[in-house]
Amino acid sequence: xxxxxxxxxxxxxxxxxxxxxxxxxxxxxxxxxxxxxxxxxxxxxxxxxxxxxxxxxxxxxxxxxxxxxxxxxxxxxxxxxxxxxxxxxxxxxxxxxxxxxxxxxxxxxxxxxxxxxxxxxxxxxxxxxxxxxxxxxxxxxxxxxxxxxxxxxxxxxxxxxxxxxxxxxxxxxxxxxxxxxxxxxxxxxxxxxxxxxxxxxxxx
Amino acid sequence: xxxxxxxxxxxxxxxxxxxxxxxxxxxxxxxxxxxxxxxxxxxxxxxxxxxxxxxxxxxxxxxxxxxxxxxxxxxxxxxxxxxxxxxxxxxxxxxxxxxxxxxxxxxxxxxxxxxxxxxxxxxxxxxxxxxxxxxxxxxxxxxxxxxxxxxxxxxxxxxxxxxxxxxxxxxxxxxxxxxxxxxxxxxxxxxxxxxxxxx
Numbered sequence: 001x002x003x004x005x006x007x008x009x010x011x012x013x014x015x016x017x018x019x020x021x022x023x024x025x026x027x028x029x030x031x032x033x034x035x036x037x038x039x040x041x042x043x044x045x046x047x048x049x050x051x052x053x054x055x056x057x058x059x060x061x062x063x064x065x066x067x068x069x070x071x072x073x074x075x076x077x078x079x080x081x082x083x084x085x086x087x088x089x090x091x092x093x094x095x096x097x098x099x100x101x102x103x104x105x106x107x108x109x110x111x112x113x114x115x116x117x118x119x120x121x122x123x124x125x126x127x128x129x130x131x132x133x134x135x136x137x138x139x140x141x142x143x144x145x146x147x148x149x150x151x152x153x154x155x156x157x158x159x160x161x162x163x164x165x166x167x168x169x170x171x172x173x174x175x176x177x178x179x180x181x182x183x184x185x186x187x188x189x190x191x192x193x194x195x196x197x198x199x200x201x202x203x204x
Numbered sequence: 205x206x207x208x209x210x211x212x213x214x215x216x217x218x219x220x221x222x223x224x225x226x227x228x229x230x231x232x233x234x235x236x237x238x239x240x241x242x243x244x245x246x247x248x249x250x251x252x253x254x255x256x257x258x259x260x261x262x263x264x265x266x267x268x269x270x271x272x273x274x275x276x277x278x279x280x281x282x283x284x285x286x287x288x289x290x291x292x293x294x295x296x297x298x299x300x301x302x303x304x305x306x307x308x309x310x311x312x313x314x315x316x317x318x319x320x321x322x323x324x325x326x327x328x329x330x331x332x333x334x335x336x337x338x339x340x341x342x343x344x345x346x347x348x349x350x351x352x353x354x355x356x357x358x359x360x361x362x363x364x365x366x367x368x369x370x371x372x373x374x375x376x377x378x379x380x381x382x383x384x385x386x387x388x389x390x391x392x393x394x395x396x397x398x399x400x401x402x403x
Contacts, residue, residue, distance in 0.1 A: 049298070049336050049339075055253040057287075062290055062291075062294060063294055063297070064293060064294045064297030064298065065291050065297070066293060066296075066297050066300070067293030067294045067296070067297050068290070068291050069292040070289070070290070071286060071287075071289065071293070074286050074289065075286055083274060083277050083278060084260065084263075084274075085259075086273070086274065086277070087270050087271070087273070087274035088264055088265065088270075089270075090267065090269060090270030090273050090274070090287075091251075091265060091266055092268045093269075093270070093271040094267035095252075095267065097269075097300075101304070133252065151233050
């Protein structure tokens with residue numbers, strides 16, 4: 001087993017899916033969390049491209065959260081059982097990434113009027129769109145996972161992206177019971193449950 | 205190999221990377237193109253109401269990124285082993301960070317705003333973006349991004365730069381390794397043949 005050190009800020013943000021994958025894989029990893037006050041400085045200089053996260057595999061550094069999550073998923077059986085299943089999983093991962101961009105735009109918007117508009121669109125249009133698609137996928141698969149009969153990167157990506165809205169706007173979820181069921185199922189898996197029980201709460 | 209049909213509009217856009225891969229692999233595929241008038245009829249048949257869609261033995265799959273990765277796996281453009289796949293994904297991840305800036309330029313109508321966005325794109329943004337790529341090429345030590353042969357990484361970068369060159373012809377001047385990589389991709393015999401005939 002290679003030695004993994006994962007470097008990211010001390011929050012979920014863009015980096016939590018990778019942590020969930022590492023936890024689901026049951027591998028030991030150093031979860032190096034970098035304080036915003038200490039960034040950039042030496043930490044930024046140590047990254048491959050001046051950005052976080054990056055994963056160190058036996059000392060070699062690899063950037064890009066999506067690439068890292070895919071790598072861990074392939075290595076540790078979280079990518080389904082066929083190339084077509086991986087294609088379907090990647091489809092959901094792509095949707096999640098699209099939604100993340102919209103969320104980030106709203107969250108980081110400085111102009112308070114624009115921010116309100118973006119947040120409203122997010123909750124009234126973008127999130128329901130995403131949840132509708134996810135509910136439909138789950139309706140087509142008996143196992144309660146998005147694809148196949150076991151946990152994949154799709155379940156973990158979705159679990160992560162819905163964290164904030166599930167906490168802050170849970171009323172929206174009443175129309176998406178399968179999404180909620182899948183969420184509970186993922187959270188109850190032993191390795192995930194253990195990871196979540198120890199994880200500190202962060203705003204994002 | 206399954207029967208492949210690629211559905212997209214009659215342009216390069218988000219399908220060209222798939223077309224480049226099919227051609228580079230010498231793989232037959234149906235290059236289905238919809239005009240503005242034809243699209244509304246096909247739209248409800250797609251998984252997400254969007255294009256591109258890849259049809260694999262009659263099943264439809266959406267999301268361009270997912271499609272590219274799948275085709276790269278099937279057609280042999282995903283390197284050897286998981287570390288090489290990771291390296292390819294890194295190149296793609298960097299491109300994904302860059303695409304929003306590119307799209308913003310295309311969607312901005314107001315002339316002055318558009319001019320300013322283009323200026324920022326072809327100076328600051330491109331420099332940041334290309335510097336990372338130049339470093340990766342240097343680290344790899346071949347004329348390809350990953351390993352010693354053509355992968356999805358080379359094709360993705362080729363495609364992105366295609367949009368930038370018309371905005372600034374000398375944009376690759378400070379990046380000799382990127383220039384060499386581009387020449388390598390263009391001179392791949394199957395790709396060269398495709399580029400000659402493509403609209």
